[in-house]
Amino acid sequence: MPETNCPPLSLAGQSLAEIAAAIEERGAPPVDQWNPEHCGDSDMRIARDGTWYHQGSPIRRKAMTRLFSTVLRREEDGSHVLVTPVEKLSIEVERTAFRAIAMTSEGEGEERTLAFELDSGDLVIAGPDHPLSIRQCEDGPSPRLAVRHGLEAELDRPVYYELAELALEHNPPGVWSNGQFFTFAS
Known part of the structure; x- marks a missing residue:
């Protein structure tokens, strides 16, 4: 099934103006404005090499990790969370997101x-x-x-x-x- 919600963007063959337009068009959820109560742990981890894991197993669907990455935020204390308007879950990040x-x-x-x-x-x-x-x-x-x-x-x-x-x-x-x-x- 083709990915239609949030397809990956690429630098290949694009001018800087096209890259800037693609970034602007994509936008991002306003996770900085969402402040629900902390609900728990996601049982997820982003390894140093960028691999996402859930309950110890790698998440193999790139569309799924792209979706999760859109609701990822770093808190003032340095911790990372997945946040929606109604839920906030901890996620472990080994090095960078x-x-x-x-x-x-x-x-x-x-x-x-x-x-x-x-x-x-x-x-x-x-x-x-x-x-x-x-x-x-x-x-x-x-x-x-x-x-x-x-x-x-x-x-x-x-x-x-x-x-x-x-x-x-x-x-x-x-x-x-x-x-x-x-x-x-x-």
């Missing part, structure tokens, strides 16, 4: 804009509302992109290397996107 699996770049220097494709089927344009950062973790640097509602995407290694190559063009190392400079110097 999303993975950035592809990147495209348009423009040069201060005019550059970077767009990222997430494993959830969403697209995000890095900029003031979606900053790039590097978090130092026990196992080394973790390159991240702010997505929405406190959620982040960790960049997959090939995407990180592609970004690092662009960052090394500047001193200090960093990249421009959507009018914002993100420095990666420590």
Whole structure:
């Protein structure tokens, strides 16, 4: 059965203007406005590699994980919840809620804009509302992109290397996107 409710978006073959239009058209539920009482635990987990699990078993239907990802939010205390207007359930997130699996770049220097494709089927344009950062973790640097509602995407290694190559063009190392400079110097 084809997926019609929330089909995945892709960077492939799209200009930045088309990417921005697709993001605008998709929209997102207003989970930041929903504040029901906490109802319990979802028995769900998002593993470090981006795999979603329910009661210990991987969720194999991508359409299902895409649907869940639309009602995911990070709380002020750092915990994650799945939230609807009437229900709020805890979900364990091992590292970040999303993975950035592809990147495209348009423009040069201060005019550059970077767009990222997430494993959830969403697209995000890095900029003031979606900053790039590097978090130092026990196992080394973790390159991240702010997505929405406190959620982040960790960049997959090939995407990180592609970004690092662009960052090394500047001193200090960093990249421009959507009018914002993100420095990666420590």
